[in-house]
Amino acid sequence: MTQTFRDRVDVSLTVNGEPVEARVPVGQHLIDFLRTDLGLTGAHASCEHGVCGACTLRVDGQAVRGCLMLAAQADGAEIWTVEGLTDTGTIRDLQDAFVARNALQCGFCTPGMLVAAEELLEAGTLPSRAEIREHLSGNYCRCTGYEAIVDVVESVARARAGKAQA
Amino acid sequence: MKASAGGYARAVDVPHALELMAGSAGAGRYLAGGQSLVAALNMRLSEGDMLIDISRIADLSGIREDGDHLRIGALTRHADIGRDALIRTHAPLLSDAVRHIAHAAIRNRGTIGGALAHADPAAEFPACALALGATLHAQGGTGTRDIAAEEFFEDVFTTTLAEGEILTGLSVPKAEAGEVQVIEEVARRSGDYALTGLCLVRRAAGHRLSIFSAGPVPMLARGAMAALDAGDLDAAVEALRAEIDPPSDTQASGSYRRHLAGVLLRRAVKRIEGDRA
Numbered sequence: 001m002t003q004t005f006r007d008r009v010d011v012s013l014t015v016n017g018e019p020v021e022a023r024v025p026v027g028q029h030l031i032d033f034l035r036t037d038l039g040l041t042g043a044h045a046s047c048e049h050g051v052c053g054a055c056t057l058r059v060d061g062q063a064v065r066g067c068l069m070l071a072a073q074a075d076g077a078e079i080w081t082v083e084g085l086t087d088t089g090t091i092r093d094l095q096d097a098f099v100a101r102n103a104l105q106c107g108f109c110t111p112g113m114l115v116a117a118e119e120l121l122e123a124g125t126l127p128s129r130a131e132i133r134e135h136l137s138g139n140y141c142r143c144t145g146y147e148a149i150v151d152v153v154e155s156v157a158r159a160r161a162g163k164a165q166a
Numbered sequence: 167m168k169a170s171a172g173g174y175a176r177a178v179d180v181p182h183a184l185e186l187m188a189g190s191a192g193a194g195r196y197l198a199g200g201q202s203l204v205a206a207l208n209m210r211l212s213e214g215d216m217l218i219d220i221s222r223i224a225d226l227s228g229i230r231e232d233g234d235h236l237r238i239g240a241l242t243r244h245a246d247i248g249r250d251a252l253i254r255t256h257a258p259l260l261s262d263a264v265r266h267i268a269h270a271a272i273r274n275r276g277t278i279g280g281a282l283a284h285a286d287p288a289a290e291f292p293a294c295a296l297a298l299g300a301t302l303h304a305q306g307g308t309g310t311r312d313i314a315a316e317e318f319f320e321d322v323f324t325t326t327l328a329e330g331e332i333l334t335g336l337s338v339p340k341a342e343a344g345e346v347q348v349i350e351e352v353a354r355r356s357g358d359y360a361l362t363g364l365c366l367v368r369r370a371a372g373h374r375l376s377i378f379s380a381g382p383v384p385m386l387a388r389g390a391m392a393a394l395d396a397g398d399l400d401a402a403v404e405a406l407r408a409e410i411d412p413p414s415d416t417q418a419s420g421s422y423r424r425h426l427a428g429v430l431l432r433r434a435v436k437r438i439e440g441d442r443a
Contacts, residue, residue, distance in 0.1 A: 004186070005173030005216050026217065027207070028172035041245060045184050048167055049205045050272060057187040062245070068204045071274065073197075116271065137356040138269025 009072040015040070024071040030126025031055040031066030033074075034081060040110045042082035056112035057081055064121040082111035091118050093159060097152040100107030113139050114126035117153045124164075126157050169207035172214040176222060179331060180305050183220050187330040188307065190216040197221065200240055201268070201276035202284050214299035226279070226334055229253060235301075235337040240279020245270070247278060256340040259298060259347035259365055263290040266349065269357045271383060282318070283324050286425045288359035288379035290349065292319055296384050297347070297365035300338045307329035319383040345369050348439040350430040351379075354417065361418045362426040366434040368394075375402075375431070380412040380423055388429065399435055403428040 012021045015038060024033055028046070034040040034057070036069060046054040048067045055066035058080040085091045091114050099101070104110045113136065120127055120135040127135065132153045133146070169377025172193055177183035188192040195215040197203055202211050219228065219257035220241070227241040229252050236256050237248070247253055248264035260278075261372055267281075267290055281291040283300065295302070295315040302313045306328055315336075318325050327333060341347060359378045364387075367374040373394040378384040389405035 004189070005175045007173055008172050027169040027171040027217050029169060029204075032168070043386050050201065053269070053271065058269055063271045064275055065201075065271050067199050067208065068272070070169065070171075070174070070204065070217075073200065074222065075176075088313055109287070119270065134265075138271055161294075 009075075011075040012070060013074050014078045016080055016087065020046055022071075025098070026070065026072050028071045029055075029067050030057065030059075030069040030071045030074050030079075033071035034079070039116050040081045040083050042086075043115075044111065046108070049058065050117060051138075051140070052109075053112045053116065053122075054109055056115045056139065058085070058115055058119070063116050073145060080115075082114055083093060085114070085118065094118060094152065097156050098149075101148045101152045101155070103148040103152045104141075109141045109143075109152060113141065113149060117149075118151065121157055121160060124160075126161055127153070132157075167208050167210060169204060170210055170213040171207055171217050173216040174219065176219045177216070177408045179223055180220075180226070180334065183218050183223070183332055184219065184305070184307055184330060186216075186218045192329075194218050194330070196283075198280040199243060199275040199277040200280075201272050202280065202286070205253075218397075220332065221277075228313075231256075231340075232337060235338050236340060237337050238278060239335045240282075240333050241277045242266075242279075244273035244276045244281075245280065250274065251351070257298060257338045257347070258341065259294050259349060259367065260291070260338070262347070263294050263349045264334060266290050266351055266353070266360070266363070272357075279333045282336065283325060283327060285319055285323050285383070286359070287322055287382055287384065288363075289350065289384075290351070290360070290378065293363065293365050293376040293378035293384040294349065295336060295338070296386055297367045297374045298338045299374065302333060303335045303337070304328075304331045305334050310334070316386065317410065322382045342369060348433045348434050350437070352426050362412065362423045362430065364427065364430050364434060366438060368430070368438050375406070376415045377406065377410060377427060380410045380427055385410070394435070399432065403431050406431055 031045045044054040046052045050065045050068040057066045132150050193216045197217045197219045227239045254261045298317045334414045346368045349365045351360035362379045373391045375387045387406045390402040390408045393402035393405050407424050412420045414420040
């Protein structure tokens with residue numbers, strides 16, 4: 001076998017639809033690679049042990065903690081951050097609803113909330129408020145008390161279901 | 167904090183992973199879903215590890231039928247176990263357990279093999295493996311071997327896996343007709359580790375009851391199992407409370423955990439009796 005231990009690893013991945021190649025230090029978190037090397041500072045690094053959810057990203061179609069994944073592990077992955085999801089318009093209705101319902105104050109948790117909420121909404125069901133709370137239970141917000149965020153996800157789920165029927 | 171690691175290598179198959187481990191001078195660590203290991207690296211509980219990324223080894227993932235058992239690959243992720251139809255049909259305890267494990271984003275990455283090998287005393291899957299009477303499959307330099315779940319968990323974060331051995335998967339017996347499996351736990355917030363929890367399985371041969379977050383390892387509560395077989399719930403609760411010695415910590419006192427164990431057993435029995443009706 002040719003591959004052995006390295007302290008820097010070559011990775012080739014897709015970020016927000018663009019191919020990226022880089023050599024990353026083995027201990028570097030995916031979230032720090034995105035923020036410091038690529039300048040994608042939308043998702044935030046906060047608790048850095050998987051508790052707060054501020055670093056939530058979409059990796060290969062699923063919401064993932066950016067601080068519990070090393071950049072070295074992202075070789076071949078398809079990554080979307082809040083910047084990419086904004087540019088494509090994927091979460092436009094969700095973002096508009098966050099503003100309309102005042103579901104953010106400082107905004108620190110919002111990028112992670114959006115990615116986590118979008119994962120639930122993409123399932124295409126009409127989640128109950130309890131299911132919404134459960135799905136977002138890994139994303140901390142210290143401002144809103146969550147009620148407005150749950151309102152947003154509930155209203156967007158209804159709106160999208162209505163649109164799908166129309 | 168930022169993670170500290172000494173090196174990284176991506177294993178292409180199990181022999182390659184074992185070879186990397188053998189060449190790591192004792193510093194090798196298998197990296198699967200990373201939902202506990204990367205957190206530990208971040209908190210500098212472990213430094214200088216030579217990470218052997220096994221997460222790309224395709225044949226360690228997935229669920230298939232194997233006669234009267236289900237064979238579950240070690241790299242099968244929690245979220246996949248939660249939505250798998252074979253698991254739902256033949257080992258519903260595991261489907262039921264998934265909703266208690268951490269949060270959605272963690273379940274998307276964490277693996278069942280990682281959870282078993284990590285052996286957190288408060289984790290759900292080790293207790294499920296015990297209650298189901300699972301067999302764990304391991305591969306090392308000298309070949310493969312099977313380990314009964316009852317022989318696997320040795321101490322806090324410690325299993326009977328030998329140095330360098332990889333957990334490749336587990337086999338769980340398919341539920342027989344009329345078998346009932348439930349998990350009950352109490353946590354302060356959704357996604358937190360359980361203060362205490364238990365898994366109860368009722369088969370024709372008798373009850374199997376495992377309890378977790380009540381000691382250094384998940385354990386079968388054999389006294390309570392015997393009392394349940396005899397149809398005496400009060401005696402089972404008494405036996406369960408007597409056969410555990412739960413620790414006190416910042417989350418809960420030992421005596422509160424002992425109290426919870428009995429409450430959870432009554433809830434679990436109520437649920438399986440409800441299923442019989």
